Amino acid sequence: MHPTKALGSDSMFVVFFRSYCHIVEDSITAAVLDSLNNDGRNGEIVDEEQIVDNLIDATTKTWNAQLVRALFNPNIVVAILRIRLLQTQDVMEKHLCRCKIDILPTLTNLKRKKIVVKTQCGFCHVYEEDISHAMLTCSSNYSLWQKFLPMLQNFQSSLTFIDTVRMVMMQGSEAKLTMFSILCWSLWYRRNQLQMGNNLIQHVQAAKHALSICKTFNDVQITTTKDLLKVSKWQAPPDGYLKINVNGTIFANLRKAGVGIVLWDMSGRIVIAASKNEDEVDEAAIIESIAILRGLQLCLPLGIPNFVIKCDCLNVVHELQSTEESFASAGNLINEPKNLMRRFQQVRVQHTTG
Structure with missing residues (x-):
């Protein structure tokens, strides 16, 4: 190999190692042997639960599918993603239940507990933030409902949140109720980003984030065990390709x-x-x-x-x-x-x- 080829992440050329390897040879050998003998752990005890925890999305408490696919052999990715944690539907349905019984930490609920003083909505800066306002009646939410669930774009502001849920159940399908719960979760996610991280994101962006999570989960669910057990081998392209x-x-x-x-x-x-x-x-x-x-x-x-x-x-x-x-x-x-x-x-x- 040419002495100035293969510039690596250490910014050293081949010529360096040819000329000066004897200086660092013992240290490198010891480091490699330690890595092999300790399974690449450098003598440290690895917290296996922490490793698994890094593969779980902190927001949804489900597998981070993109990270799992990046780290593991595709033949076992589906098996990993099928391990039940707290499934995406569970997260969003549980959120909807918390909305219905009004136990989310909205600003009005926090004021009742004497945790905060101001209850003004962080988006419209006009009305108090209770569950109905945060999920439904805030003016910043109107275009979201119009885009993803048009049946709610003309809802009456006098309706409580639970009345709105009943209306969706009576007038809509199961798919629309699922969409309703996804959008409510996305609005609360957006609200938390503003309240806790001072990060203002668009409501449509938050909704697409939630929909993408559900789509990833559904893609995994419909993948069959037969696909998982297929033997991986190179396949020739069709004629003419x-x-x-x-x-x-x-x-x-x-x-x-x-x-x-x-x-x-x-x-x-x-x-x-x-x-x-x-x-x-x-x-x-x-x-x-x-x-x-x-x-x-x-x-x-x-x-x-x-x-x-x-x-x-x-x-x-x-x-x-x-x-x-x-x-x-x-x-x-x-x-x-x-x-x-x-x-x-x-x-x-x-x-x-x-």
């Missing part, structure tokens, strides 16, 4: 990210392979979307008309296959590869399990 495998990786400790792309022909021969450093990102779906974008950008000038893209992030695959508006956190970034795909004759995006 090439195949692109893409993958993104996040190095959180180095504050870096990167993507890799491999283009195959129908015989399994590698046509071209490439990798690229990317700016730091904090979500698996974002780096996987970037990887697909780089794969499309690589193929465009080569004049390849038909190909299959394989990606191991199921959320991104579903978003690219869908013709509907994206609710994912990486929604804006997903639009770029979607637009680029239209410049090819045929592009198939598929999920890879290995």
